[in-house]
Amino acid sequence: MKIMPCPLNGPRNISEFVYGGEVTPLPSVESAPDKAWAEHTFYAYNGTGVAREWWYHTPSGYWFVAERHRVSDEILRTYDPSELPSDESTPDGETC
Amino acid sequence: MPFALLKYGLNNDYPFEKDADLPAPTALKRRYDVVIIGGGGHGVATAYYLAKYHGITNVAVLEKGYLGGGNTARNTAVIRSNYLTSDGVRFYSESVKLFQELSNEFNFNIMYSKRGQLTLAHTDSAIRGFRQRTEVNKHFGGKTELIDPQQIRELVPTLNMNPGHQPVLGGLWHMDGATARHDAVAWGYAKGATQRGVELHQLTEVTDVIVDDASGTVTGVKVKQGSAEQIIECGCAVQAVAGHSSLLAEKAGFRLPIVSYPLQAMVTQPVKPFLNPLVSSPAFHCYVQQTGRGELVFGGGSDPYPLYNTRSSLELKEQLLAHAVELFPFMANLKLMRQWAGLTDMTSDYSPIMGLSPVKNYYLDAGWGTWGFKSTPICGKTMAELVASGGKVPDLIKPFGVERFSEFRQVNEMGATAASH
Numbered sequence: 001m002k003i004m005p006c007p008l009n010g011p012r013n014i015s016e017f018v019y020g021g022e023v024t025p026l027p028s029v030e031s032a033p034d035k036a037w038a039e040h041t042f043y044a045y046n047g048t049g050v051a052r053e054w055w056y057h058t059p060s061g062y063w064f065v066a067e068r069h070r071v072s073d074e075i076l077r078t079y080d081p082s083e084l085p086s087d088e089s090t091p092d093g094e095t096c
Numbered sequence: 097m098p099f100a101l102l103k104y105g106l107n108n109d110y111p112f113e114k115d116a117d118l119p120a121p122t123a124l125k126r127r128y129d130v131v132i133i134g135g136g137g138h139g140v141a142t143a144y145y146l147a148k149y150h151g152i153t154n155v156a157v158l159e160k161g162y163l164g165g166g167n168t169a170r171n172t173a174v175i176r177s178n179y180l181t182s183d184g185v186r187f188y189s190e191s192v193k194l195f196q197e198l199s200n201e202f203n204f205n206i207m208y209s210k211r212g213q214l215t216l217a218h219t220d221s222a223i224r225g226f227r228q229r230t231e232v233n234k235h236f237g238g239k240t241e242l243i244d245p246q247q248i249r250e251l252v253p254t255l256n257m258n259p260g261h262q263p264v265l266g267g268l269w270h271m272d273g274a275t276a277r278h279d280a281v282a283w284g285y286a287k288g289a290t291q292r293g294v295e296l297h298q299l300t301e302v303t304d305v306i307v308d309d310a311s312g313t314v315t316g317v318k319v320k321q322g323s324a325e326q327i328i329e330c331g332c333a334v335q336a337v338a339g340h341s342s343l344l345a346e347k348a349g350f351r352l353p354i355v356s357y358p359l360q361a362m363v364t365q366p367v368k369p370f371l372n373p374l375v376s377s378p379a380f381h382c383y384v385q386q387t388g389r390g391e392l393v394f395g396g397g398s399d400p401y402p403l404y405n406t407r408s409s410l411e412l413k414e415q416l417l418a419h420a421v422e423l424f425p426f427m428a429n430l431k432l433m434r435q436w437a438g439l440t441d442m443t444s445d446y447s448p449i450m451g452l453s454p455v456k457n458y459y460l461d462a463g464w465g466t467w468g469f470k471s472t473p474i475c476g477k478t479m480a481e482l483v484a485s486g487g488k489v490p491d492l493i494k495p496f497g498v499e500r501f502s503e504f505r506q507v508n509e510m511g512a513t514a515a516s517h
């Protein structure tokens with residue numbers, strides 16, 4: 001079984017987790033045009049590099065962030081959402 | 097007749113073999129009117145109909161691996177038209193009609209085998225959904241009925257009617273459901289296309305798409321054969337590369353609302369024929385069918401997270417087989433023979449992306465996810481029409497344009513596709 005290193009529960013079987021999509025900034029609810037919402041909703045990163053993703057540990061109801069390589073399936077880093085970097089040093093996922 | 101057969105058997109000059117093969121590869125020309133990227137079923141079908149119906153033969157199909165070695169060779173060959181939306185049903189019904197004639201048309205047996213497809217309902221809401229699909233299907237001339245547990249028992253006596261404490265309440269019985277030999281479909285189209293003058297170049301990867309900045313028009317592609325790279329000019333180009341759709345589009349300078357997921361399948365050792373219909377249970381995320389050779393094919397939904405990799409995984413196998421064994425308990429004693437995966441280009445509404453792209457003269461046949469084998473003939477036909485008319489989108493594929501995502505006009509086939517393909 002593939003193992004996911006959960007920041008809260010430690011290493012667990014990947015079947016305990018649910019993938020929750022790419023981490024992207026939410027468009028402004030007040031001012032973003034429809035096109036920005038379409039972009040946010042339907043156009044996700046689909047490249048061959050490292051993506052920053054939401055993951056959910058079902059038994060403990062815990063959301064966290066994983067950086068995962070989209071070809072090798074290697075999980076490079078996992079952390080609590082409070083540690084999400086606010087600067088521009090993003091993995092491939094957010095720039096494409 | 098027996099004498100003719102004997103003579104035929106002893107003859108060294110075996111008449112079918114002469115034209116059984118594809119022509120030997122030639123050097124690439126500097127320019128083609130049409131370049132088709134991807135030598136899967138969709139690519140070669142497009143080439144075939146371009147040559148056959150539109151007399152356009154200065155065409156090159158460029159395939160980075162070998163003919164039909166992508167998802168065309170990996171799918172579980174379910175052919176059906178019992179979708180949910182009118183747009184979907186109209187489109188897939190045309191494909192089923194074309195499939196029925198293909199063996200005759202190619203003079204080559206694609207082993208089209210109509211056995212009917214049975215989808216199981218385990219909840220009241222599933223029954224309601226099936227009722228709607230039945231009516232939409234009948235409206236477009238398909239043969240689909242809602243059937244009760246007794247009829248299901250008669251069709252599939254070996255099915256466990258109370259699997260995993262979720263009793264089977266009814267079924268969607270799609271009499272047009274069928275399978276065909278997927279390789280033969282690709283070979284038949286490739287043979288027909290090359291006989292009419294189309295060039296098929298295998299081991300030829302497109303590494304870049306060249307777009308004229310000023311006019312936003314495609315002018316050529318960069319191709320790689322071994323270590324040699326060269327540029328080929330083209331009048332227009334079609335991309336039909338399934339799981340690699342986003343990567344190629346990026347080379348052409350735009351993005352697609354597609355995410356690529358592995359899709360896994362497997363077969364058991366062969367056993368005596370006992371299962372004629374294709375059986376599928378969306379609630380159990382799995383479908384089972386018996387091949388002409390007696391093997392049981394298992395498939396389900398795509399992997400739970402995106403990946404560009406065709407590895408097989410233990411967790412998916414455990415989950416899928418646990419469900420299959422609930423439906424047919426005695427299958428627990430069978431041995432698995434083979435397992436494999438393909439790369440599926442998923443859209444969020446489970447419908448394809450076909451038609452124009454942001455680049456002029458660059459046409460899209462993408463987003464075929466887990467459900468595009470059955471559409472191979474109609475994709476070829478409509479894409480050929482699109483190319484031959486210089487970009488006039490045929491009515492049948494108008495609903496599938498990529499602009500639907502920014503206009504919030506999705507063609508939602510999720511309920512009719514997720515675990516059945």
Ligand SMILES: Cc1cc2nc3c(=O)[nH]c(=O)nc-3n(C[C@H](O)[C@H](O)[C@H](O)COP(=O)(O)OP(=O)(O)OC[C@H]3O[C@@H](n4cnc5c(N)ncnc54)[C@H](O)[C@@H]3O)c2cc1C
Nearest residue numbers: 134136137138160166167168171172174302438468469470
């Ligand atoms: C396990 C599995 C089960 C499935 N079951 C069903 C089913 O039961 N029914 C159904 O209808 N559908 C099913 N599908 C989906 C179906 O197989 C596909 O949608 C369909 O085969 C797509 O055909 P295609 O010709 O577009 O793609 P492919 O056959 O994948 O062809 C695309 C080709 O493009 C080539 N290519 C990629 N990039 C490049 C490049 N840069 N340059 C040159 N060539 C390139 C690839 O090598 C490949 O050969 C299944 C898929 C899988 C993986």
